[in-house]
Amino acid sequence: MEKMAETIFDIRGIRVTFDTPDGAVEAVRGVDMHVKAGETVAVVGESGSGKSQIMMAAMGLLASNGRAEGSVTYRGQELVGLPREKLNRIRGAKITMIFQEPMTSLDPLYTIERQISEPLRVHGGLSAAAARKRALELLKLVHIPDPERRLKSYPHELSGGQRQRVMIAMALANDPDLLIADEPTTALDVTIQAEILGLLAELQRKLGMAILFITHDLTIVEAFADRVYVMQHGKVVEEGATEQIFNRPAQDYTKMLLAAEPEGHKPPVPKSAPILLDAHKVSVTFSARGGLFSAGFALKAVQDVTLSLRAGQTVGIVGESGSGKSTLGRALLQLLPSEGRVVYQGVPIQGFSRAAMRPYRRNLQMVFQDPYGSLSPRMTVGEIITEGLLVHEPGLSAGQRVEQAMEALKEVGLDPAMRNRFPHEFSGGQRQRIAIARAVVLKPTVIVLDEPTSALDRSVQKQIITLLRRIQQSHNLSFIFISHDLAVVKALADYTIVMKSGQVVEEGLTDEVFERPRSDYTRDLMEAAFDLKSVLNRQAEARV
The missing domain is CATH 3.40.50.300 (P-loop containing nucleotide triphosphate hydrolases)
Structure with missing residues (x-):
């Protein structure tokens, strides 16, 4: 003691x-x-x-x-x-440190074995053989599956959770x-x-x-x-x-x-609301040709997913990384080749070429997870927001475009005077507002939001949720909201789809899915999100 x-x-x-x-x-x-x-x-x-x-x-x-x-x-x-x-x-x-993003902390050119062995050899003075043995012990300690094979892997070959476990193994290398x-x-x-x-x-x-x-x-x-x-x-x-x-x-x-926890409740839209986007048995397969010593493979990232999105509705899509939710969102907007049927306002857009999709792009917008990565660092905020207007409303004058950009900035709660600044001059929450303004300025009917709040503080998340609700009500927008943050989905969506390994395991009105989940997978997600202490206590008891 x-x-x-x-x-x-x-x-x-x-x-x-x-x-x-x-x-x-x-x-x-x-x-x-x-x-x-x-x-x-x-x-x-x-x-x-x-x-x-x-x-x-x-x-x-x-x-x-x-x-x-x-x-x-x-x-x-x-x-x-x-x-x-x-x-x-x-x-x-x-004293050792684990950083927030393991993909930027791990060297992409070095194997996992080399990266774990380095602190062992530098600080512990171990030989190459001893360091390899210790590296294998550490991977087992942090519960990496198939640790012998993973020693030879590179960071990009591991999932986010596995990369974070490697970072922990490196941090624990010298006790x-x-x-x-x-x-x-x-x-x-x-x-x-x-x-x-x-x-x-x-x-x-x-x-x-x-x-x-x-x-x-x-x-x-x-x-x-x-x-x-x-x-x-x-x-x-x-x-x-x-x-x-x-x-x-x-x-x-x-x-x-x-x-600052997300709160609120979105009532379901009436069944009489028109269907804007209708998808039937959508599948996405990624394939790679084999090399001289390796066979090719095909990964079915999305398998036979069916969904409908009505006017004014928010459909939440939840699931772990790799569940296929972001891939599905891109396939619905024809940003990825897919199989199945996708219909927008009665028009089958499945398989449309880039040129054929252009007239529909202004109505089918997307907001990405990382606004810093999706906003050009070489363009001012005003240029970023008006870029779509140049394509979809070429008849507007420069002054009219600026006027619409200023109006969009006001709508997302930013000072229009900021339009001449560059993205790096804004906080994460402000950059996400700019990304939303870029989508809203075109007055779309559907916006796919792909993890738009995952990297934000809870207080900023709450502001973005309030903003999205207000914009949705003002313009009768329909959202597909993709997230692994169940608290945010619960606050924003009136219908929720749960995905695992590319398939839908459960769906229904948000209140029903959250309060009475039917599948074990959904129940595990809910407990991890809303009763973390119980999960940790159960893990501790299982290990004892």
């Missing part, structure tokens, strides 16, 4: 400043926090609150224009200003004292998220390490953490035991975060 009370990681008065063309920006402003041996501490707050920059400063990983002041000690050893060679004896060995996990489950499905959290809890019990968990997902914090620090604008505004923070929050900001 005495060891559990020992503080191993102590942050005192830490400040992080970045030099920018517009002057110095203070991202972290005098923060104190600590972690004791064996405990789990969560640092929460919206994007831009400074929570990740504290850890980057502690690990000596700040960008070249950043500087840190204050004190960060690990078991009494000062880390701020420590020479790189001395810092390297601690980071990667005693760390403290694991810093920076948004390690944000982009994962709820069931995979539960598996990763259960795995971390299991490893924590086995290895006795402390965990510092950085996240904006309060559902995870409530189920997983012992203590919580709440950050806003670079400062800690509240701290305390998890139970206290969730049941008796003292600060208005904390109360706002806790109240």
Whole structure:
């Protein structure tokens, strides 16, 4: 018990400043926090609150224009200003870090074996054979299926959950004292998220390490953490035991975060509402030709899916990564070759060429998951929004296009004066609003929204949900809303389809699917999304 009370990681008065063309920006402003041996501490707050920059400063990983002041000690050893060679004896060995997006953290040119072996050889001094043996043990420890084969795999050959497990294996390679996990489950499905959290809890019990968990997902914090620090604008505004923070929050900001869960209810549209988009037995198959030493393969990503979308309706499509939901959305808009039948307002558009589809594109719009990737960095916001008008309304003058762009920006809650800025000058939530404005400016009848809120803070998600509801009501729009976030789907959709392995396993009115799920798969999804603590407790009992 005495060891559990020992503080191993102590942050005192830490400040992080970045030099920018517009002057110095203070991202972290005098923060104190600590972690004791064996405990789990969560640092929460919206994007831009400074929570990740504290850890980057502690690990000596700040960008070249950043500087840190204050004190960060690990078991009494000062880390701020420590020479790189001395810092390297601690980071990667005693303190390790898991980053938010494993695909950008793992080297695409190296095998999994090489990436796990490197810290073992650098910090542990192991031979190549010993490092390989240890790498195999670590893959087994994090429950990677077929670990011997996966050692030879490259990152792109693994699923998102498997890549995150590899990141955990790398972090655990040298039996760390403290694991810093920076948004390690944000982009994962709820069931995979539960598996990763259960795995971390299991490893924590086995290895006795402390965990510092950085996240904006309060559902995870409530189920997983012992203590919580709440950050806003670079400062800690509240701290305390998890139970206290969730049941008796003292600060208005904390109360706002806790109240930011998606809420509301969309009543079903009347059965007399006209059907705009009708799909029957849609299938999508991806195939690849074999090489000299490998056979070709065919993957049926979507199998015989039938759905109808009525005027003013929102159909939610949920399921884990790889379930085929995004592929289905693209097939419905004829962005992918598919089989089956797709009819838009009585016109069979299945198999239409690019030229034949052009007249229908303005009515069939799509908003993608990552607005930063789907918005051209070389175009201003005004140019991005008016690009579709150049194609679909060539008779408009430049002034008329600008006027419509300004109106679209107002509609999504952005200042029209921002139209001359570039995408990188906006936050994630603002960029998603711009992507929605680009779709809405064409006055479509159907919008497919592919994971439009998955990377956003809960408070920003709530704003986007409110925005989508308002736009839908104003224009009588029909949405196909694709997501693995069941809370968002519950708030937005009046009809829900559950997909697994390319097939529909359950569908019906949203209230019925969420309150009385019929399939075991749907029940597992619901429990992982709305009762994470029970799932983690059951996992722990099963392992014991």
